[in-house]
Amino acid sequence: MTPELKQFITTYSRRVNQLLERALPARIPGGERLLDAMSYSLLGAGKRVRPILVYASAEAVNGDMQAALVDACACAVECMHAYSLIHDDLPAMDDDDLRRGEPTCHIAFDEATAILAGDALQCLAFETLLNVDAPASQVVAVARELGRASGATGMVVGQAIDLGAVDTSPSMDLLEQMHVHKTGALIEAAVIMGAVASGIEERKTLRALRTFAKAVGLSFQVQDDILDVTSDTASLGKRTGADQERNKPTYVSLLGLDEAKRKAQQLHEEAIDALAGFGSKAGILRDLSAYIVQRSA
Template identity: 55%
Template sequence: MTEQFDAFAAQCRARADAALKARLPAPDSQQPDLAEAMAYSLFNGGKRVRPTLIYAVGEALNAPQAAGLDTVAAAVECVHAYSLAHDDLPAMDDDDLRRGKPSCHIAFNEATAILAGDALQTLAFQLLAENNELSAILKVALVTRLAQASGMQGMVLGQAIDLGAVNKALDITRLERMHHCKTGALISASVAMAALVCEASDSQIQSLERYTRALGLAFQVQDDILDVTSDTATLGKHQGSDLKQNKPTYVSLLGLEGAQQRADELYREALDAIAEFNDSAGWLRALAAYIVQRNH
């Protein structure tokens, strides 16, 4: 299954990249660096986990070519890329390496990285609003879901909690809330938005939401494990950065073995959540395995 999933994931990356390239605005003649920084943030070797989830949901719901799936994938990746460009800034996580390359503010400058992130964030909502394949009601639902996941009820709140937790003790409940917001919210939104586009039933949406709630946490647990067990060259970012910044992690709270057990528990929770789906959800199951087995 690994080789088959690798091939599927590569197809999803190519499809998402094509969707992004087709939708990225042309550079402005007066300030071409802005568009260049946006493209740099979008096409710097990301795994495209969220688009892969989106397309896997399409497969699970027997609607792999549903109108709007590509736009949803592009919009979600715009938000994800903006968040990374901003997270790497000196005022935030202060990381100068992203996916083995200089972070956006290093490759350009801080002001350009901020503006590129701003432009990517707003582009995400523009893409959804301007899509002529979707009904007005569906557009509003998609914009609302992405906004909730991206803002102070989701990703931004999670980052704020993360920054506020440096040199402070968090228990496991608070740590998991932080990661449900910081990482899990956008992952959950990806699946929920794909399900809406594919006209899933309420029951199917609820099952998929449970799947992504477990998957989002599993993704972060594995990140914390890799921060201890991997190396900078493999990770594409500085190994041990959380430890150096004295941030609470699953490994610091549960120990390495405990964190690995937690990742396995979450993997099984994710599989249980989609047990009602037939073989068409095979890619969702394979993606869950990839999340907890990846080495970068």
């Protein structure tokens, strides 16, 4: 990780953590356990990759990274991500008991509370965007982007494909479709929302950022699959080898470890190529792409 990226992550992780604390709703008598579960999953240790991408995209297009709508986008994508992790860990889904080195939400609380906490965080994502005093066209555009990336055309359909692929031998095309949606869609949304919140409407710019984000989203998943077989539970903060235990298809199981590593590097190169028309302000986006394929956790 470059010193510039390290400083950027430190600065904007701290910023979004403070904003997320403020975004959580006030306690309502009888609903304390729900809020505790939301806070537990939202504010726990995490890489904050998606909000960092929001800020890095805003910087790349010369946007104001202190703008209220940019902040709201960073918070909204992290709320949506936290919701997805809670539900993904449930017994009916991946049935995981460890997340970010801590018990998953349904283990720390209970299954019903975890479901409700995820539901509430999803709603909080959109509430955070809609509460911002910003041009209505920009607010609608970022909310539309987040909705598209999160539902039946994005993350949720990716989860459905994932569940349906257990104990099967899907094609590489289907595996890619799964991860373009399950992992990549929200990463793509983060990049586009950062630019749109900065007032960018120019199609060529947004098209280049989408190409970058699609490559980064896939490389993130390929590296996750690699780490699942090369790392350990203590380093990752979640159980390793879980995909193999469940007989879930991964890039490693379909390509082999060496080819999966080559795939990750190829995707990184595609991401960098997509930013050829951007100047030095896109340096953090470039560094993030490199970090994603080089990370060990």
